[in-house]
Amino acid sequence: MSDEWGGVALDIEGMLGSLWGKSAEKAGGRKNLLLSHLFDTAAVAELMWEGFLAPSTRLVLDDIAGGPGAGKKFFAWLCGVHDCGKATPAFQRMWPEGAAEVRKAGLTWHDHLIPRKPWRHDRAGGHLLCRDLAGAGWTEEQIDWLWPLVAGHHGRFPSRGELKPANRAKGQLVGTGSWPAVQRALLERFTEGLGFEGVAAVAPARKPSRAVQLHLSGLIVMADWIASDEKYFRGVDDLRRVTLEAARERAGEAWLALGLHQGWGGHGIPGQEAFRERFGQEPRPSQMMVIEAAGRMSAPGLLLVEAPMGEGKTKAALLAAEVLAARFGADGVFVGMPTQATSDPMFSEVRKWLSRIDEELPSRVALLHGKRMFNPEWRALLEGSEADDASRFGGVDEYGECLDDDLYGAGTSDWEDRTPAPGTGARGPADWFLGTKRGLLCPFVVGTIDQLLLAATRTKHVMLRMAGLMGKVVVLDEVHAADVHMSQFLMEGLRWLGQAGVPVVLLSATLPPRQRQDLVTTYLAGASSREEYVAHGLPETDGYPSVTAAWPSSRSGSVAEAGGVPEPQYLVACCSGWRTDLSLSVDLLGEVVPPPHTKREDREAAEDGAARSVVDLLERELNAGGCVLIIRSSVPRAQRLYRLLRDRYGDEVHLLHGRLAVGERADRTARCLRLLGPPQGVETGERPGRMILVATQLAEQSFDVDVDLLVTDLAPIDLLLQRIGRLHRHAGVSRPAGLTAPRVVITGVDAVDLAAPQFPGVSEAIYGRFLLLRSAALVRRALASTEGTARGSGWRVPAQVPELVAAGYDVSDALLPPQWLEAAEAAHRQWEKTEGERAEKASQSLLTRRGDKEGSTLAGLHYAGRPESGGDATVEWLVRDGSPTVEAILVVRKGEVHYTLNGRALSVNGDVGADLLEDVLAGTVRLPPSLTESALKELRPLPGWFGHARLRHCPALLLDHRGRTVLGDHDVSYDPDLGLLVQRLVTN
Template identity: 35%
Template sequence: MFNGGVIEEGAGGPGLGECLAGAVRTVWAKHDRATDGWLPLWRHMADSAAVAGLLWDRWLPRNVQALVAGPLPGGMEDARRLAVWCAAGHDVGKATPAFACQVDALADRMRAVGLDMPGPKQVGDDRRMAPHGLAGQLLIQEWLVERFGWPERATVQFAVVAGGHHGVPPGHGQILDLDHHPELLRTPGPSEPVWRRVQTELLDACADVYGVRDRLPHWQRVRLPQPVQVVLTALVVVADWIASNPDLFPYFPEEHPRGDAARVAAAWRGLRLPGPWSPAVPAGTAGEVFATRFDLPPGARVRPVQEEAVRLARSMLAPGLMVIEAPMGEGKTEAALAVAEIFAARSGAGGVFVALPTMATGSAMFPRLLDWLDRLPPDGLDDTTPEGRERSVLLAHSKAALNEPYADLLRAGRHTIAAVDQFGDEDQLRPSDDVRSAPAELVAHQWLRGRKKGLLASFAVGTIDQLLMAGLKSRHLALRHLAFAGKVVVIDEAHAYDAWMNTYLDRVLAWLGAYRVPVVVLSATLPAARRRELAQAYAGGTRDDAEGYAVLAEAGGYPLLTAVAPGTDPEIAVPAASGRRTEVRLERLDDDLDVLADRLEAELAGGGCALVVRNTVDRVLEAAEHLRARFGEKAVTVAHARFLDLDRAGKDARLLELFGPPGEDGTPPQRPQRRHIVVASQVAEQSLDVDFDLLVSDLCPVDLLLQRMGRLHRHRRSDRPARLRAARCLVTGVDWTATPAPLPVSGSRRVYGEYLLLRSLAVLEPHFADTPDAGVVVRLPEDISPLVQRAYGSEPQGPAAWAEAVAEARRAHEAHRARQRHGADVFRLDRVRRAGRPLVGWIDAGVGDADDTRAGRAQVRDGQESLEVLVVRRRADGTLTTVPWLGQGLGGLELPTDAVPSPRAARAVAASGLRLPYHFSYPRVLNRAIEELEEWCVPAWQAKECHWLAGELILALDDGPGGDCQTRLAGFQLRYNPHDGLRVIRDGTERQGDG
C-alpha cells in the first residue's frame, strides 16, 4: 500500500527479501560490466513492484485504474494488487539457465549452490528461443496450474504481461519452440529440482508479499479484456525501466541500514515524475468558462457552437466521441479544449493529446495549449510535492526541439537524474522555493523524453502520425496505447486524411472506444458518410447495431455536433450559426498565365491583396515567376512546403504579420499599402488565420476549396478597395473547353484524382458566373455542408454529357482507394478481440521499431518514405557554413568538419531541415539519394555530444548564379533560394511537385 511516498510491501508483513533464503538469493538480474557490480533478482523484483505501486497511486490516471478494475471481482483493490504482482514477477524468467549463464562469475556463484547450467557457448543460439520475458510467462503459467489448479488457457491472459514486457508479446510459434526445449528453463539432472524450487520460491514469495495468494482463486474465472492486458503490460514496462535505472536504484550490498522503503522513497524523490491531471467539471455558464480559459478579444462572446459543445459534454450519459463540424474561424479548437476539460473530469482521464495534420500546424498549436494550461484552475493535486505542482507537456514531432516555447521548457526542465543519496537528508531533495506561482508548473520532464516515453506526458500536441501509429504493429506499442488510454484525444482537421490514413484512424478509434477514451473530432467540411464511419469505428467494440448510426449519414444542419456515448444511440445537436457570413461569387478563369496576370492587374488596379493557390509547387513557382515579371519582385510572395524549416516558419510569421487578425490590443496587421499577391500551395488551406480580398484557386475537392474560401474576407475590415468589397473566387487549373467534360490539369489529377475533381466541379456548376453579377453565390457557412455532402455522396451530379467521363474516373478512384486500404492493412493492428483472448501474437509480422521514424510515418501516411535532409552551404574551397541568409545571427556560421560544431551552429543546421519532394520517394531514387548523401557524412558530427546532427543526412549546396544555391542529387538538379524555396529539375525540365 502507499504511505507518504513509501511502498509498504505488505500489510505490515515482511518484504520480499526477508521471505527468501538460500540458493534463490544468488540469482542475478543486473550486471554492470564496467564496475562488475550486480543486482540480485529478488531485489529488482521488489524494486519493480514498489515502483508499480507508486505509479498506480501517484501517476496512473483514474480512468486507466478503472479500466483494470472493471473485470476484477475485488474492483480497485484487486486492480492495484494485480498491477504490483505483475511487476514483481515480470523478470522471473531470469531465474533460468538460458539467462543466468551469460556472466561467468555470477553463474559460478549460482552453480556453487546447486543451480548448475552450461556455459553460453554450450547453449549457443538456442538461448534465443528463451528470452527471459517468454521464459517468465511460461513459468508463471506453470505455477498457476500446479499451485492453484488454474486451467492452462486461463493463465495466458495474465502471464502474457511478463511475456511482453520487452515490447513484443510472444507469438504462438515462439511458445511452441520453447516448449520443445525445457532444458533452457531448467538444467536436466540433479540441479533440475533446485531450479524448480528457486522459481517456485520467487513466485510464492511474490504472491504472499503482494497480497494476491488469496485472490488468485477468484481471478481464475476472470476474462481480462485485451485493453486491460495492454495497459498492465505497459505499466510493467514503465516500472521496469524506472527500477532498472542505476542512478535511481544503485547496485549495493543486500543489507540496507534504513530498509527497502527508504531505497524506494529516495528513488521516487529523485525521479520527480509529475502526477496526472485531475480536474473538476468546470462550473458556470459556457461564457464564464471560456472567459477564464481563453484569451478572448474585448467584447467577444461565446459562439453558439461552443456553448452547445459544453452543454453536450456535460449532459452525455458518459464521455465518449464528440464530432464538432463548424465553419472556419468559429473557435472549434477552444470548444474542443473546453470539452476535453469536462470529459477529463467526468472520465478520470489524466491529460490531453491534440493531433494535427502537419508539424507546422502542431507547432502553431503548442503555444495555444500552453496558454490554456496556464489558465486552468488548480485541480486538487497535492502541491506539497514536486510532482503535485507539475504537469508534463510534450510537442510530439521530430522538429519539436526547434519550437521556441518547447525549447524553453526543455531548457527549464533539464536536470540529470543523479545518483540518489539513500542515506542523506530528505530535505536536500525537496524543490527550491523559487517555483512558479501558477496553478501548475509546466515541464518537459527529463525522464519522459524520447520516442518511447514521450507520449506518456500528460499533455501533448503532435502530428496525426503519432495517433495513427497506435494502430501500427510495432515494438512497444503497449506504451503508446497506455499513453492514449489515459488522455482525452482531440483530432483536428479530420477531413484532411486519405483512405490510407483513415484505415488506420478507424482501427485506432476502435481501440480508443474499447479503452473508454473520450475523443473530440473537429472538421469544417466532413462528408456525412465519413461522420458515420468515425462514430461506428469508435463504438464498434461496444455496439453491434449499425442501424442506429444511419441517422448520422442523413443528418442535416450546419454547424453540427454529434455525440456517441458507450451503449447509447448517437445524439445530434444543431446549434445556431454565429452570424458570421460571407457570400462568395465563383468565376471560371482559363489556365493561362497571361490571362491570370491580366485579370489580377484589373482586379488590383485600386490596390488590394490576392491569394493565388496552386495544387503543385511547380505551378506555384511558375506562376510566381510570371507575376513578378508583371508586378515586380516585391509585389509577389511565395509560400509552399519546400522551404527550409526556419524559412517556412519565417514565411508563416510574415503572412500573419501582413494578413492576419488584429493583435491582442486591437492593432491591425501591417497590410501592404499597394497591391500584393501571395502565390501558395496547399499550406494556405489550414491553420493560417489570414485574410485576403481576392482568391484565385486551382480546382480541388470542394471541401478543400471551401477551406481556401475561408481565407476570403475572413476579418471585418473597412479599407477594402471598392472593386474587391464583394468576395470572389476565380477557379482555374482546368481546360474548360475539353470534351466530354472539363479536364483538370495533370498535376491536380495526380494529387487529388480526377473523380473528386469532377464531382466537385459538378456541384459547383450552379454557382459559376460569367460576370460578377450573375450566378448563385456560395454562402458561407450555409452552403458548406450541402456542397460537401453532394460532392461526396452517391447521387449522380453534373450534366449528362459528363456521365461517361465521371464513371471512368470513379472506377479509377475506387480502385485506388481499395489499393490504399489493402496496403494499410499489411501492418495494421487487429481489431479488439473478445475478453479473455490473450495478447499472444498481438503484433506478429509487424514493422519492428518504427515509432517516429521515416519508415513509421510513411507506413501510416501513404506507404512511401519521404527523405529529409539538413541543408548547409559549401564554399568553393570545400569548407562548410550554415546557409547565409538565416536571421538572428545564425547565417554563415562556420561548420568545422574535423570537430563538433558549436551548439549554436549545430542548432542552426538542425533548423535548416528540408523534406525532399515526391521525386525522391520512389525506392530506386530514394536508395540512390541516400547512398550519395551518406558519402558526404562528416564523421566528427556523429559524436554523441553532437545530438543535433548525429545520424542526420546532410545536403551541401554550392553557390550558384542569381543568388541560388544548387547541387545535384540522384539524377536531379536542386536549386534553392529563400524567396522561392526548392526547385527540382531533371534533364533540363522541371517536374510536377507536391504541395
C-alpha cells in the same frame, strides 16, 4: 529457507541470493539481484498509482482486482512480476560472472544442449506463469489474459505456442532439477513481500477488455524502464537487504529526481462561467451546444463537432474535454492536428487554456513532432536541459538478448525526434516523457495526428503509445483531412479507444455523411467488442453547425437481443452559426492542360501560360490594392508563378511551401500570420495595402489569415471550402474597392462547359480524377457570370457547406452534365480501385488483423507485425500513404570550408558548436520523393556530426558556392527566395 528435491534438502535461500536481474555493468558496478529488481519495479508501480495513473485507470484496476482498494497492490504485483522469466538458465548463463555464482549455489545446466538462438526472458516469463499460476489454483481464463503482459513486455506479444522452449534443449533452457522449486519460491517470495497471503490470493476477479490489457502492458513497460535506471537503482547483491521498503525508498528518490507528474489529478466539472474564465469571452451558441452535449453523455463516447472555419470549434472542444475528463476520470488531454505547422499554434493555445485552470499545468504540455525544436515556445521550455542521455532509460536488456534496434536506431521521423530532453531546472515536461515512444505518456500532449495513427499499428512497443492515449481525453482536429490510407489507422485507433472507454472529440468543418457514419460506427464497434457492427438509428444532422454524440449504454441497462451488445445512445443537435453567411462569387480562370506524355518544353510552355493568366488577373483586380492568397497544387507550380509575380510586384509577393528550409519556412509563416492575421493581433497599420501570398496546400487549414481575394487550383470540394475559409475570414478588416465582396477564382482546370474537363497531372495524382470531376461540376453550377450572362448564384458559406460536401462525395450522376458521364464512370471505377488498394496497403500494418478484432487477449497480437527499424527511412510513411522522403541539412562548401545556409562558417569537418547548432538545423529541407533513392545512397552526415547528439543521424546535402549540386540524375539547387529547385538532368 529450504526445500527438498529427490530427498535432498535444497538451499532455496542461497539460490535466490544468486539469481541476478541486472549485471554489474547495468546496475552501477554491483549486480542487482532478480528479486531486488522485481521489488524495485513494484515500488515504482505504487508511485505511478499515486502520482500518475488516471482515476479511470485506478477504478478499472480496482474492478479487476476485486473491489475498491484492491487495485494498487495488484498493479504493483503485475508490474513487478514482469521479469520472472530471468529465473532460468537461458538468462542466467548470459553473464559469465553471474552464471558462475548461480552454478556455485547449486543451479546448473548443460551448455552444450542450449541452442544458439536464445530463449528470451520475456517469453520465458510467460511460460513460467502459465505453469506456476495454474499450480497455485488460477483458472485458465485468469492466466490467458495475464501471461501476454509479461511475455510482451519487450515490445511484441507472442502467441501461446511461441512461449515454449526448444525441444532439443531437453529442458535446459527452462531448468531442470532444483530450478522449478526456485522459480516457484521467487514468485512466492515476491508475492508475499507485497502483502499477499500467497500467489492464489492475487488471482484477478475480473477479466479486462483487450484494450485495457494493452493499456496495462504499456504501464508495465513504463515501470520497468524507470526501475532499470542504474542512476537511481544501483545493485543490491545481498538477499538480506532485499525488501520492499528498501525498494520504496529507492523508487521515491528516483521519482522525485525524475520529476514525473500526473495531469490535473482530481478535476471538478467546470461551471457555467468557465468558458469566459478560460478564454476571456462569452461562449457562442455553437460552443455552448458542444459543451452541453458533453455534459449529457452518460458514458465515455464519441463527440463529433462540425462547424465552419472560424466558429471556435477548438475552444469548445477544450472545454468539452474538461467536462468529459471530470465526469469519466481522465487525467489529461491529447490534441492531434493534421500537420506540424498546425500543431505549433495549437500548442500555444492549449498551454494558455491550461494556465487558466492551474498555473502549474502549462509546464506539463509536450509538443510532439519532428520540427518542435524550431518552435520558440518549446525551445524556451527546454532552457537548462541536460545533454542527450536517452540511453539512461534503455538498460532493460542484457547482452543484446532482445536489443531494441528501433528504440535506439538512427532515424528521425515526423512524429518524434531525439532532441535533448529537459533536466533539472527546465520548465517543460519531465525529461523521461520526452524519450522515444514515451511522448504520449506525458499528461498533456499536442502533436500531429500521426501520434494516434502510430498507436494503431502492429509495431514494436505500440503498448506505450496506446497507454499514453488511454486515461486521457483525445481531441482530433481537421479529421476530414485524413485520406483513405490514414483513415484505416484512424478507425483502428477509434476502435481501441472505444473499447477502452476513452472519450474522443472529433472536429471538422464538415464531413460527408458516410464518413460521419463510419466514425461513429467504428467507435461503437470497439465499445461493443464487435468486429462487424452497424450503428443503427444514428440521426442525420439537419443544421450547421452541428454536434453528434454517441456512446454505449450501460451493460446493466438496455441491451440489444443479438449477442448482448449494449444499445448505443445518440445525441444530435444543431444551431445557427455566429457569423453571417458570405455570398461568395465563384469564377473560373481556365488554362491549357497538355495531354499526358507531352514533351517537356510544351508542358512548360503551358505552365508558363497558366501562370501569366494569373498575373494578368491580378493586374486587373489589384489596382486599388488588396491582399490575395493563391494556392497551387504543387511546389513547381507555386515557384513558377512566384517568379512572374515577383518580377511585377517585387517585395509585395511572398512564397510559402514545403521545400523551404525549416528556418526560413518558420519565419515566413510567422510573417504571413502577423501581416494577415486577426485584426486584434495585427498592429495598427501593419496589414499591407497590397500583398500576394503564393502557397501550396500548407495554407489550406489551421492557417489563420484573412485575404480579400482567393485564387486556387481546383481540389475536392471539402478542401476547396477549407481554402475558402481564409477569404474574408475576420470582421473589421478594411478592404479596397472592388474586393469588398468575397470571391474565389478557380484555376487548375481547362474548362467546365462541354466535354469533361482536364486537370494538371499533378492534381490528378494527388486527388484522383473522380473527386476533381465532382468538384468541377459544383464549380460549374456556381459560376457567377460569363460574358455578362448569369449562370449561377455562387455559394453561401457556411450555410451551404454540408450540402456541397455531400454532393462532392456522392456517387450519383445527378450532379454531372450528360456529356461528362462516360468520363465520370471511368474515373469512378479507377477511384474505387485505387482507394481499395490504398486501404488494403494500410490494413497490412493495422494493430489487429481481419478476423481478430473480437480477440479477448493480447496473445499473438504482433503476428506478422512490421519489422520496423529506427534507421529505416520508410518508417515515417507507415501511416501516411505516398513515397518515402528524406530530410537533409543544406550545407554550402566553399573550398575546404563548410558554411551554414545562412553563411556562418563551420570547421573543415563540419564540427558544430552550441552557438551554431540552431543555425545548422535551420537549413533542414525535405527532399522530394524523386530524390529519396539517391539521397539514401549518397548522403551522409558530415564527419564532425557523428559525435553530436542532434546531428549524427542527419544527412548533409553539400551545395557549391552557387548553391547547386547533382544528386543522382537530378540537378538540385537552393534559391533563397524560391527554395529547393529540382530538375532532372537531360540525357542524350
